[in-house]
Amino acid sequence: IGNGAVFQLVPRYFPTQRATVTGLVGAMGGMGGFFPPLLLGFFRDRLGVVWPGFLFLSAVACVLWWMNGRVFLTREEALASKVPPALTRTADKVRAGAWATLWTGILIAAIVLGSRNLQNFDPALVIYTFAIIFATWGVVYHYSVWIRKPPTYVYWQRGWQLFKERGVVRTFGQVVILAGTHLVAQTFIAKRSRLRWAMHQMIFWGCVLAVMITFPLVFGWINFTSSPDDQMTYVTHLFGFPAGRFQLHTFTALLLFHGLDISAFLVLGGITLSLWRRMRDEGARAVQTLVMDFWPLILLFAISITGLALTVSQEWLGGSFYDFIAILHAITVIAALLYLPFGKFFHIFQRPAQLGVKLCQRAGEEGDGAICARCGERYASLMHVEDLKRVLPQVGFNYSMSGPVGNWQELCPACKRKSLSLAQLRLKEEANG
Structure with missing residues (x-):
């Protein structure tokens, strides 16, 4: 792939020295396949391991990538302005598909490795895993296309430029503070309405808690086993390694086993406040739509109710209707995951980009x-x-x-x-x- 990319760049940037440069690049490409095994063999002979060789090659690749950006980025931007819009949109879609495939592959690899080659993976949860994988591809694809839109891309470029120019440590500290106020505390919503802030906070923390519990369990990154010497003690394994122990019928066990119930009650409380606001706020009623405003609430409500119904069936109904409720719950969760990249839920992934916008605003106020x-x-x-x-x-x-x-x-x-x-x-x- 690297050689192919170089041979595409040579005629564009060195048209008069095409033959000479192509010959040199071809020779270097052949040498490139010859030297890495020697380098890895050198590290294995001297150190007994090969990972420092891979680390060195990765560092060289990063340096070359940086040099390529410094040399060719300006030229690429100049050429991009001359590319027909239709071709640009096609290129953006292809690029987005490549990024989506890459991150989906990384997720699959993380699932396999984190579950100890699927040793700790629960086959009963495989349907949730596939839904998350499809949702990941869709979210990354949509995000990549969105980030290449001209207004968004200008903010994206300017944000990273300011991150480097204003100092990494200083800018990182500002980003952390902004993340605390805009992503965690969401104070900008509180300035508009205390009711909306309470609604967002309940739904936000309920969903965050559910994701933190569900995703590691679905991926097999966390699993529980009984202690060999005490059946009333559970051992928590993180990526296959023992990470803690707790006794059954304790407050810790109650929190761990009913964490999803707590998250469901938080989400239901947020939904209640949302419906209360939408029934009484004339401004919200004037612009609300079924797809963008009510459908997300319906999905969250269905997930929360069916999840609580599973607990009710297990604790008080002796398992009655458990299989049916489990299937119904799976349908609602999968529907929400597949809706994630396309509907209102996508703003969850757009919101962190607001930190870059705030950074640009501060830099603009301090600048000329x-x-x-x-x-x-x-x-x-x-x-x-x-x-x-x-x-x-x-x-x-x-x-x-x-x-x-x-x-x-x-x-x-x-x-x-x-x-x-x-x-x-x-x-x-x-x-x-």
């Missing part, structure tokens, strides 16, 4: 300001205006102007309104003669 070409007042950050001028032509809007003001975005909002009013007045005067 954009001065209005008409009144001379600062109206926005220069970085934001330049990004806006760059991305608007990519989505089909041309705001370039003739005269001293080269672009409509170089005017502040007040001057834009004045300009529109003056233009309308001029047209009216011309129409009236």
